[in-house]
Amino acid sequence: MLFDGFNEQTPDVDPEETDEWVQSFAAVVEERGKNRARFLIRRLMTAARQLQVDFPATVSSPYINTIAPDDEPWFPGDEYIERRLRAFIRWNAVAMVTHANTWADGIGGHLSTFASSAALYDVGFNHFWRGKDDGKPGDHIYIQGHAAPGIYARAYLDGRLNDDDLDHFRREIGRSGLSSYPHPRLMPSFWEYPTVSMGLGPISAIYHARFNRYLHHRRVDDTSESKIWAFVGDGETDEPETLGALHLAARERLDNLIFVVNCNLQRLDGPVRGNGKIIQELEANFRGSGWNVIKVIWGGRWDELLAQDVDGVLANKMLETVDGEYQRYSVESGAYIREHFFGPDPRLRQMVEDLSDEDLEQLPRGGHDYKKLYAAYHAAAEHEGSPTVILTKTVKGWTLGPDLEARNATHQIKKLSREQLSIIRTRLHLESEIPEDFDTDRPPYYRPAEGSDELEYLLARRRELGGPLPARDGSWRRKPLPLPSSKPFEEMGAGSGGQQVSTTMAFTRLLRALTREEGFGERVVPIIPDEARTFGMDSLFREIGIYASQGQLYEPVDHDLLLSYSERQDGQLLEEGITEAGALASFTAAATSYATRGVPMVPFYTFYSMFGFQRVGDAIWSLADMRGRGFLVGATAGRTTLMGEGLQHQDGHSLLLASAVPPCQAYDPAFAYELGVIVEDGLKRMFVDNEDIFYYLAVYNENYLQPAAPSDLDRDALLAGLYRFAAAPSDHSCDATIIFSGPAQAAARSAVALLAENHGVGADLWSATSFKALRDEALSVERQNLLHPEDPVRVPFVTSQLGGGTGPVVAVTDFMRSVPDQISRWVGRDYASLGTDGFGRSDTRERLREHFEVTAEHIVVCVLARLAALGHCERSVVNDAIQHYGLATEIVDPWSTGVY
Ligand SMILES: Cc1ncc(C[n+]2csc(CCOP(=O)(O)OP(=O)(O)O)c2C)c(N)n1
Numbered sequence: 001m002l003f004d005g006f007n008e009q010t011p012d013v014d015p016e017e018t019d020e021w022v023q024s025f026a027a028v029v030e031e032r033g034k035n036r037a038r039f040l041i042r043r044l045m046t047a048a049r050q051l052q053v054d055f056p057a058t059v060s061s062p063y064i065n066t067i068a069p070d071d072e073p074w075f076p077g078d079e080y081i082e083r084r085l086r087a088f089i090r091w092n093a094v095a096m097v098t099h100a101n102t103w104a105d106g107i108g109g110h111l112s113t114f115a116s117s118a119a120l121y122d123v124g125f126n127h128f129w130r131g132k133d134d135g136k137p138g139d140h141i142y143i144q145g146h147a148a149p150g151i152y153a154r155a156y157l158d159g160r161l162n163d164d165d166l167d168h169f170r171r172e173i174g175r176s177g178l179s180s181y182p183h184p185r186l187m188p189s190f191w192e193y194p195t196v197s198m199g200l201g202p203i204s205a206i207y208h209a210r211f212n213r214y215l216h217h218r219r220v221d222d223t224s225e226s227k228i229w230a231f232v233g234d235g236e237t238d239e240p241e242t243l244g245a246l247h248l249a250a251r252e253r254l255d256n257l258i259f260v261v262n263c264n265l266q267r268l269d270g271p272v273r274g275n276g277k278i279i280q281e282l283e284a285n286f287r288g289s290g291w292n293v294i295k296v297i298w299g300g301r302w303d304e305l306l307a308q309d310v311d312g313v314l315a316n317k318m319l320e321t322v323d324g325e326y327q328r329y330s331v332e333s334g335a336y337i338r339e340h341f342f343g344p345d346p347r348l349r350q351m352v353e354d355l356s357d358e359d360l361e362q363l364p365r366g367g368h369d370y371k372k373l374y375a376a377y378h379a380a381a382e383h384e385g386s387p388t389v390i391l392t393k394t395v396k397g398w399t400l401g402p403d404l405e406a407r408n409a410t411h412q413i414k415k416l417s418r419e420q421l422s423i424i425r426t427r428l429h430l431e432s433e434i435p436e437d438f439d440t441d442r443p444p445y446y447r448p449a450e451g452s453d454e455l456e457y458l459l460a461r462r463r464e465l466g467g468p469l470p471a472r473d474g475s476w477r478r479k480p481l482p483l484p485s486s487k488p489f490e491e492m493g494a495g496s497g498g499q500q501v502s503t504t505m506a507f508t509r510l511l512r513a514l515t516r517e518e519g520f521g522e523r524v525v526p527i528i529p530d531e532a533r534t535f536g537m538d539s540l541f542r543e544i545g546i547y548a549s550q551g552q553l554y555e556p557v558d559h560d561l562l563l564s565y566s567e568r569q570d571g572q573l574l575e576e577g578i579t580e581a582g583a584l585a586s587f588t589a590a591a592t593s594y595a596t597r598g599v600p601m602v603p604f605y606t607f608y609s610m611f612g613f614q615r616v617g618d619a620i621w622s623l624a625d626m627r628g629r630g631f632l633v634g635a636t637a638g639r640t641t642l643m644g645e646g647l648q649h650q651d652g653h654s655l656l657l658a659s660a661v662p663p664c665q666a667y668d669p670a671f672a673y674e675l676g677v678i679v680e681d682g683l684k685r686m687f688v689d690n691e692d693i694f695y696y697l698a699v700y701n702e703n704y705l706q707p708a709a710p711s712d713l714d715r716d717a718l719l720a721g722l723y724r725f726a727a728a729p730s731d732h733s734c735d736a737t738i739i740f741s742g743p744a745q746a747a748a749r750s751a752v753a754l755l756a757e758n759h760g761v762g763a764d765l766w767s768a769t770s771f772k773a774l775r776d777e778a779l780s781v782e783r784q785n786l787l788h789p790e791d792p793v794r795v796p797f798v799t800s801q802l803g804g805g806t807g808p809v810v811a812v813t814d815f816m817r818s819v820p821d822q823i824s825r826w827v828g829r830d831y832a833s834l835g836t837d838g839f840g841r842s843d844t845r846e847r848l849r850e851h852f853e854v855t856a857e858h859i860v861v862c863v864l865a866r867l868a869a870l871g872h873c874e875r876s877v878v879n880d881a882i883q884h885y886g887l888a889t890e891i892v893d894p895w896s897t898g899v900y
């Protein structure tokens with residue numbers, strides 16, 4: 001029994017009529033076969049649509065092109081010249097990679113990805129993608145990372161790269177060479193979007209398209225003329241990030257977004273879906289998610305065959321054949337294809353009777369047929385109301401000859417033999433351009449002469465479309481960003497008076513104040529993945545509005561409350577829901593808007609610190625590559641400060657992970673005024689000095705009195721990572737120094753008092769706002785001293801700061817000890833650290849701090865132990881203190897002690 005919720009529960013008003021329809025359908029199946037039956041159902045559905053009878057869309061269609069030949073628009077290009085140009089580009093890409101691997105065997109580079117997608121790019125470059133001339137931002141193109149050689153090869157033709165540049169593919173040290181993949185960090189005026197970490201390109205493209213809408217709806221920037229085109233590998237669609245946000249694109253009706261999936265049926269090791277059909281699978285996924293799907297499977301020469309397919313047997317065979325077999329047909333002879341594809345069914349065999357074996361070998365796939373591609377791109381660009389995906393079938397390694405085309409190893413082949421190169425030369429009809437006796441190790445590049453038809457055509461196409469692509473550098477139209485007044489930062493500097501406030505609350509206050517700043521406020525982009533209430537940010541909902549492309553179509557349940565949930569088309573807050581990957585992609589779009597659109601935006605993305613670097617670390621790396629600017633705010637930080645939540649939530653290592661990301665400015669402020677100084681300086685560094693850096697700020701949820709900034713605050717030292725918070729109390733027999741970060745300030749301050757009162761030790765107190773900054777500076781000084789022995793020796797900042805004190809230095813933070821240990825080499829004094837290594841636990845703050853041995857008493861004992869080790873006091877003093885404070889001495893968490 002087949003259950004169908006609709007049929008089961010809807011009364012049949014005319015069972016007789018229903019029966020007639022069902023019987024006739026059964027008769028069609030019986031007499032004319034299943035293909036005819038399928039055809040009729042599809043026709044009925046089309047008719048229903050035409051008569052405006054709503055019907056849920058089916059998720060898959062036959063394995064043929066979506067656009068019928070009769071519906072293809074006229075192709076406006078010069079086919080001959082375009083094919084010639086494509087041949088030059090193909091050849092130059094091969095020559096460049098081959099040459100690189102002669103220079104350094106094993107240096108790598110990819111041939112087969114671009115070979116499969118050359119036409120996909122050319123049709124876009126020649127006919128669709130708008131450049132950035134005349135101060136326009138143009139279209140945004142996410143290029144498959146492994147197709148980079150082909151993009152360089154085109155830039156060589158349009159004159160942006162020369163022979164020397166191509167000779168420096170994958171040779172970046174010493175001279176700016178061509179990066180292996182799209183890396184804006186390495187080629188900042190060329191590449192815009194790093195795509196080579198699979199999955200990040202597609203999700204970034206989706207959120208970028210949504211961010212363009214956001215800019216438009218908020219009237220910050222007119223984005224109506226720009227489309228986002230994202231090229232995706234079919235293997236890449238296995239990444240959860242690739243398909244994970246499709247629903248958002250459909251829900252937001254992002255018709256400014258076009259995906260092109262290069263379905264060459266192969267990934268690195270072998271077939272993507274040998275036993276299935278990746279195009280059909282993706283069609284169902286995209287259609288089910290609400291996308292417009294255009295399939296470009298067959299090249300033009302198949303049209304005649306399909307036109308003869310009155311019984312639908314060819315379409316059926318196409319549908320039944322699995323991808324593993326299609327891959328095989330790409331490498332087999334025409335005779336084999338005749339035998340195995342057309343052969344088994346006499347009707348099919350007859351269909352190709354007049355075609356030679358050679359003809360059969362040359363029945364191309366849709367992704368190599370630029371007219372089919374043109375039709376698809378045209379339809380996609382015109383489509384309204386939803387995003388479009390073009391699923392296009394290609395052959396991996398196309399035109400690279402029998403050793404590479406569709407071979408399982410093709411992805412990894414980097415260097416070609418003379419014979420292989422000769423085959424390509426012939427296949428591309430380059431006998432007159434490339435001499436027969438070309439140098440195998442260094443095949444020549446080919447650029448048509450100035451004034452030649454080909455070059456003129458290529459340049460004219462790009463001129464018409466607004467200049468060459470890819471190109472990055474928003475300075476061509478940069479809208480200035482006026483900085484906020486000093487008022488919001490002065491508020492931070494004033495402290496919290498008698499009120500106990502957490503640094504998260506202080507941050508929220510600062511963010512709110514920044515959004516109100518005349519001229520600056522509108523560029524602030526607060527981003528939250530469904531945790532606003534946790535961070536006390538729900539106050540922003542009503543005030544600045546939550547962005548919703550359709551506004552608010554309902555009256556919210558809390559409409560009568562002051563902080564009601566307020567969605568608006570011009571809302572400023574991006575409430576992303578539970579998707580850190582999506583929120584980070586959103587942040588990336590905002591953080592790079594200064595370059596991609598010439599409109600600097602200032603994103604503040606606030607998240608559970610545990611679900612930042614650990615969860616989406618690769619996306620943050622990509623943000624760094626893209627030279628993103630903005631503030632990542634890791635809230636509820638600290639392994640003991642976030643009490644109750646336990647092992648999965650308590651973060652004691654995000655600062656360590658942040659320390660691995662070069663441009664990331666990782667700060668761990670203890671007080672509101674520190675936060676204010678850091679943010680104020682950050683805005684200046686990123687948006688006035690144009691430094692391509694971003695910030696990571698750890699903020700916490702422990703409430704305490706926020707002191708006012710000391711009148712003699714050394715701002716430069718605070719920003720450099722370490723400043724003296726308090727001098728040691730006077731009248732003591734021994735000296736020591738205690739360094740704290742973040743909420744460890746309380747224990748550190750108490751420890752100072754205990755040391756003075758109970759042990760006669762005077763400790764001065766320092767706040768370390770950034771161990772990363774201290775380490776980075778020390779490393780550069782160290783290098784300077786190493787390689788410039790004749791120059792006066794320079795002293796790292798951290799050494800000079802602590803050098804004035806005596807006795808041991810003890811650092812304590814709510815992070816694992818590796819964070820403060822980053823500076824140990826340069827402290828210049830006896831150095832020990834306390835921290836929260838190991839897994840978190842659910843308990844109260846106090847008990848957690850006892851467990852991790854970071855209480856004031858533990859700090860005291862640590863200071864005494866170091867003093868004893870230095871011979872400044874008796875060892876018995878330490879033992880007495882342990883007894884006095886009742887510290888546990890047994891091992892309860894071997895992970896935190898380093899036993900393992
Ligand atoms: C996150 C990530 N994992 C693995 C890789 C290594 N890798 C590079 S290319 C590739 C295969 C790509 O296949 P597909 O997406 O089908 O692209 P094609 O080259 O076939 O067009 C893999 C696994 C990567 N670049 N990124």
Ligand SMILES: [Mg+2]
Binds near residue numbers: 265267
């Ligand atoms: Mg592939």
